[in-house]
Amino acid sequence: MKKHILALCGLVLASFTASAQVQTPAPSPSAKIEQRVGLTDITLEYSRPAMRGRTIFGDLVPYGEVWRTGANENTKITFSDDVTIGGKELKKGTYAIYTIPNASSWEVIFYTDANNWGNPQKWDDSKVALKTTVSAESMPFDIESFTMLFGDITNDSAMLDILWERTYAGLKIEVPTEEKAMASIEGALNGPSARDYYSAAVYYLEEDKDIDKAREWIDKAAGMQEEVPFWMLRQKSLIYHKAGDKKGAIEAAKKSLTAAEKAGNSDYVKMNKDALKEWGAL
Numbered sequence: 114m115k116k117h118i119l120a121l122c123g124l125v126l127a128s129f130t131a132s133a134q135v136q137t138p139a140p141s142p143s144a145k146i147e148q149r150v151g152l153t154d155i156t157l158e159y160s161r162p163a164m165r166g167r168t169i170f171g172d173l174v175p176y177g178e179v180w181r182t183g184a185n186e187n188t189k190i191t192f193s194d195d196v197t198i199g200g201k202e203l204k205k206g207t208y209a210i211y212t213i214p215n216a217s218s219w220e221v222i223f224y225t226d227a228n229n230w231g232n233p234q235k236w237d238d239s240k241v242a243l244k245t246t247v248s249a250e251s252m253p254f255d256i257e258s259f260t261m262l263f264g265d266i267t268n269d270s271a272m273l274d275i276l277w278e279r280t281y282a283g284l285k286i287e288v289p290t291e292e293k294a295m296a297s298i299e300g301a302l303n304g305p306s307a308r309d310y311y312s313a314a315v316y317y318l319e320e321d322k323d324i325d326k327a328r329e330w331i332d333k334a335a336g337m338q339e340e341v342p343f344w345m346l347r348q349k350s351l352i353y354h355k356a357g358d359k360k361g362a363i364e365a366a367k368k369s370l371t372a373a374e375k376a377g378n379s380d381y382v383k384m385n386k387d388a389l390k391e392w393g394a395l
Contacts, residue, residue, distance in 0.1 A: 141184035141259075148263045150271045151290030153196065157273075159188035159210075161258045169278040170214055179222075181231045182212045182275070183259055189227045190273075197287040198223075199245030208242060212275075212282075219249050219275075219282045245284070252279045310334035315348050324356045343372035343381050350388060363394045 141162040148155050162184040167173050174180050182188045187209040194205050198221075209227040213220040223243040226233060233240075256276045264283075265272040269291070273284040300306065305313075311334040317327035331349045335341045341349075346369035354362035366385050373381035389395040 143185070144261075146262065148266070148271065150263070150266055150286070151268045151288045152194075152293045153288035153290070154191075154193040155263070155271070155286070156191040157189070157261060157263075159259075159261055160184040160186065161260065163258050164255065164278060170280050171216070174214055176215050177213060179232055179236065180212050180214060182210050183261075185230070187211070187224075187227060187229045187231060188261070190223075194289055194293070196289070198243055198284065199247075201243050201245065203243045214249065214280075214282075217249055218246055220244060220246050221282075221284055247282050247284050250281045252276070252281050255279055305333075307334045307337035310337070311345055311348070314352060318348065318352050318355065324352065327352050328356050328358075341368070341372070343369045343376060343378060346372060347381060347384060350385070354388075354392065359392060363389065363392055366392070367394070 139160075141160040143158070143160050146157045148157070160183045170176065189207055190210055191207040192203065192205045196203050196205075203223055206225075207227050208223040208225060209229060211222040211224055211232065213222070221244070222241055224233070225240045225242050226237070255278060259277040260275075262274050262276075263271045264274045270285055270287045273286055275282045275284070310330040314327045314330035314334060317323060317330070331345070331352050335345060335349060338345070346365050350362045350365035350369060353359075353365055366388050370382060370385035370389070373385060386395060
């Protein structure tokens with residue numbers, strides 16, 4: 114019993130020690146900015162060191178060397194669409210932003226490995242997705258905390274502004290707003306897509322709703338295809354069968370079987386064979 118009490122006391126003490134952690138402000142607090150530019154979402158995550166009386170560029174941050182562009186973990190930026198920077202395309206996704214500051218210009222590097230604490234232990238040029246050069250300008254006043262923000266936002270672009278000490282560097286990011294807007298307009302004016310009709314038909318089938326409406330929609334979906342895929346023909350056969358059209362169901366199932374065999378999809382081959390057997394067609 115004594116051993117048990119001692120063990121229990123140790124457990125309670127350990128629990129208290131674990132929960133009694135001191136919380137203090139981070140010297141370089143983290144920041145997160147979510148900005149929509151046109152129809153593209155951009156998310157920026159970085160840490161904000163302060164000057165604290167120090168000389169920054171050319172001293173704390175040496176000229177001509179790769180910098181994490183902030184503090185702590187590498188700065189991350191995420192694009193929901195492909196974007197254009199410095200006349201070069203950058204694919205959608207998440208990147209680390211590294212920079213090489215100099216007195217009158219900065220190199221800005223988008224690095225595909227965005228999970229480093231600061232700079233990578235070993236730099237890999239194959240992970241450089243895009244590199245561009247921007248001018249560095251002097252400001253007439255100090256910016257105490259390292260700052261990154263989005264400015265000059267239009268439907269088609271935004272500036273990624275980088276400010277610290279008395280230095281400003283700006284990077285223009287262009288987004289595909291016109292392309293996305295035109296595609297959206299054309300899609301809406303052309304009416305529902307084959308996928309829209311297909312999804313609606315399958316939903317009505319599975320939820321036991323108006324089967325005649327489901328049949329109408331699956332026919333429209335199939336009619337919009339040059340070559341109707343096996344998975345769509347499979348649903349068409351089930352909808353026709355539920356609607357009482359056994360002949361149409363068998364015809365669709367046979368077409369689905371042929372297409373599934375051609376595609377090498379054994380699951381759909383089996384499902385169609387099972388249905389055809391059940392309906393007396395095999």
